[in-house]
Amino acid sequence: MKKLALLGGLTPQQFLREYWHKKPLLIRQAIPGFQPLLSREDLLAMARRDDVESRLISRSGKRWQMAKGPLEVMPAIGKKGWTLLVQGVNLHDDAADTLMQSFRFIPDARLDDLMISYATEGGGVGPHFDSYDVFLLQAHGRRRWQISAQKDLSLAEGMPLKILENFQAEQEYVLEPGDMLYLPPHYAHDGVALDECMTYSIGFRAPAYQELAEGFLQFMADSVEVPGRYADPDLAPASRPAEISAAMLDRVSSEINRIRFTRDDIAIFLGEYLSEPKPTVFFDLPARPMRKEKFLQSAASRGVRLARKTRMLYRGKHLFVNGDSFTLQRQDRDALLALADHRVLSAEEVETASADVLDAFYAWYQDGWLVLR
CATH class of the missing domain: 2.60.120.650 (Cupin)
Structure with a gap:
């Protein structure tokens, strides 16, 4: 290097x-x-x-x-x-x-x-x-x-x-x-x-593992599904009514231990967590937004760049922009990864982008995440 x-x-x-x-x-x-x-x-x-x-x-x-x-x-x-x-x-x-x-x-x-x-x-x-x-x-x-x-x-x-x-x-x-x-x-x-x-x-950035662990558990709470409801058809009379029985603890432990997470789950969490703007960040919206056709014409002649406040990351098939995650399609991968790595796309690169990517660019432009060069 x-x-x-x-x-x-x-x-x-x-x-x-x-x-x-x-x-x-x-x-x-x-x-x-x-x-x-x-x-x-x-x-x-x-x-x-x-x-x-x-x-x-x-x-x-x-x-x-x-x-x-x-x-x-x-x-x-x-x-x-x-x-x-x-x-x-x-x-x-x-x-x-x-x-x-x-x-x-x-x-x-x-x-x-x-x-x-x-x-x-x-x-x-x-x-x-x-x-x-x-x-x-x-x-x-x-x-x-x-x-x-x-x-x-x-x-x-x-x-x-x-x-x-x-x-x-x-x-x-x-x-x-x-x-x-x-x-x-x-x-x-x-x-x-x-x-x-x-x-x-x-x-x-050097987040504490405790902070990451708490954030990940909150992230997983939105996707965890544990079907069924607690039941004990073999319940015996209680000699100590206030005690939580070993049988109840075993049943609940067994169900909770069925919860699994994957490396992909962690990748999505990290991407959203690390690209999330700080609470004090507010994006500057265009004062007079262009209509989509005009914006796309300008982008194809001038190119685009990420706004200063935009954080854009990727991992594998996942793209992360300002705390949101997207699944990368094969035909969109080159343009979006180039934008993430270089924070700009030339007019020529914009012209070759797919319709889906151009739709995303226009939405990000309206949100203040992306601007014309």
Whole structure:
């Protein structure tokens, strides 16, 4: 595979083999001459919106405060020691979405979002760890990162944030615009702004198995069928009326143990679960939707692309779009998988798509899931 400047000249294979989930990697000038994609004013405006996740964090001595957005009032820019975190910026800005796509050497099923941290001098969120991998790209100003492979991940009590009780820095780096630091899960770190700065965090999904198990059981509840009703024609008189009998337990256990699930069931659950938009995501519907004939003509001359907020995955014969699942027909497979992998289809590819695929494209266009190029 091709070496990437983004990875310090490593190929994705080398990076995944040597660093992913294993150890940090500092990459100087991962993106040479990088400039912020959004101005400070744009970011502050985004934090005021109710469809954007944001948090305001400030510190006074050992006292931390956190407020969740929408954030109508911000501290003065000249005030030291505060941080604004804006999640999912890639969902709302084309340039941020394009940057996010640079990390698609990691599967979409694992990519989460791009968060921007704006901080005044001295700002930060305290020493902490993440349960997922993260790339920390410096966009503006300077930030000092202290990191540690410490095993003690106990948290300070009574804090509004998850701050490590006993952080012991082992390495220290100062990142300037274009520099990037990769950290594996559970690697302790503390970033402090040395001046007004912005840091872009590219994070990854790592759902807890408990969360997946609960979600899967809810998913299966819609399809489980256990016919019949409990009966005990051989019931004997009860000497201990309050006791659940072994016979009753055996009968019920036998019926419940007949429930089975397959690898295909898990694939469908995972596809729907991982492509489901977050609760704060709302799709932008076309202001004046084209009629179907006009849309198809435009698509055949311009091509189409997935909307920024659309998540599209596939596995085997199953296609997943924004939490919905579809069965792929053989004649539709090439076009739909190409759209999922590249997030765009050229005019020529649209022209060769089947009538069923074109019907789906028009429905997705009306829902704001797909747009013209």
